[in-house]
Amino acid sequence: MSYQLTALYNHPSDVAAFDKHYDDVHAVLAAKLPDVRSFSISRPQPGPDGTKPDYHLIAVLVWDSAEAAGASLGSEAGKEAVADLDNFAGAGVTMLTGPSTAVV
Amino acid sequence: MSYQLTALYNHPSDVAAFDKHYDDVHAVLAAKLPDVRSFSISRPQPGPDGTKPDYHLIAVLVWDSAEAAGASLGSEAGKEAVADLDNFAGAGVTMLTGPSTAVV
Numbered sequence: 001m002s003y004q005l006t007a008l009y010n011h012p013s014d015v016a017a018f019d020k021h022y023d024d025v026h027a028v029l030a031a032k033l034p035d036v037r038s039f040s041i042s043r044p045q046p047g048p049d050g051t052k053p054d055y056h057l058i059a060v061l062v063w064d065s066a067e068a069a070g071a072s073l074g075s076e077a078g079k080e081a082v083a084d085l086d087n088f089a090g091a092g093v094t095m096l097t098g099p100s101t102a103v104v
Numbered sequence: 105m106s107y108q109l110t111a112l113y114n115h116p117s118d119v120a121a122f123d124k125h126y127d128d129v130h131a132v133l134a135a136k137l138p139d140v141r142s143f144s145i146s147r148p149q150p151g152p153d154g155t156k157p158d159y160h161l162i163a164v165l166v167w168d169s170a171e172a173a174g175a176s177l178g179s180e181a182g183k184e185a186v187a188d189l190d191n192f193a194g195a196g197v198t199m200l201t202g203p204s205t206a207v208v
Contacts, residue, residue: 002144004144004146004162006146006148006162008112008158027207030207031207031208036208037208038206038208039206039207039208040108040166040204040205040206040207041204041205041207042108042110042200042202042203042204042205043202043203043204044110044200044201044202045201045202045203053200053202054112054198054200055200058108058110058200060164061208062144094158096146096148096157096158096159096162097148097149098146098147098148098149098157099146099147099149100144100145100146100147101144101145101146102142102143102144103131103134103135103143103144103145104135104140104141104142104143104165
C-alpha cells in the first residue's frame, strides 16, 4: 500500500505567472522531496462543451508508505516546498493525503 | 506528454456500499480500459485536525496520448465503465482530463 498526496490547485488570477512559478520553482522543489516514488502534474482542459475545469492543476505524489511521506514532507526539502506555496498558490489549493493502490 | 483522467468522488451516503461497488465492480471495469498505462486509487484520510477530506476517493488513469484516452473511453469497455457510474456515484463525481507529465 503506497501513500499519495493529491494537490488540487484552484484557477489562479494570473495563469502565466502561476504556470511559470510552478514549472520553474515549485516542481523543482517538489522533485527534491526524499523518497518520492512518482510525481506527476496534469493541467485539466475544458470539457467538450467548453466548461472550465474545477481545478487549474493537479499534482500527484506517491511514496512507499505513510511513514515515508511524513518524513519526506517534514524534511528540509519538504518544508521548503510547503513554504513555497505562499509564493504562487494564493487562489487556494486542496491537499488530500491517504493510502493509494496501483490497479494497473 | 501523457494524458490523464482524474476522478474525484464526493462522499457517498453509504460508504460501505460505495467502497464495495467501487472495488468489486467499477475498478474491475476500469482496469479493462484498452491501453491504460496506469490506474491508481487513493482514499484520502481526515486531516491532522480531524477535518473530513473534500473527496472520498480519487482515481487517476493515464494513457500515452489524448487520442489513446479518447479511443479507450469510447470503446465498449469505456462505455461500460462510464455507464456503471450510475450504479454507485450518485453523490457526484468530478472528472478532469488533460495532458500530464511525469516529473519523477
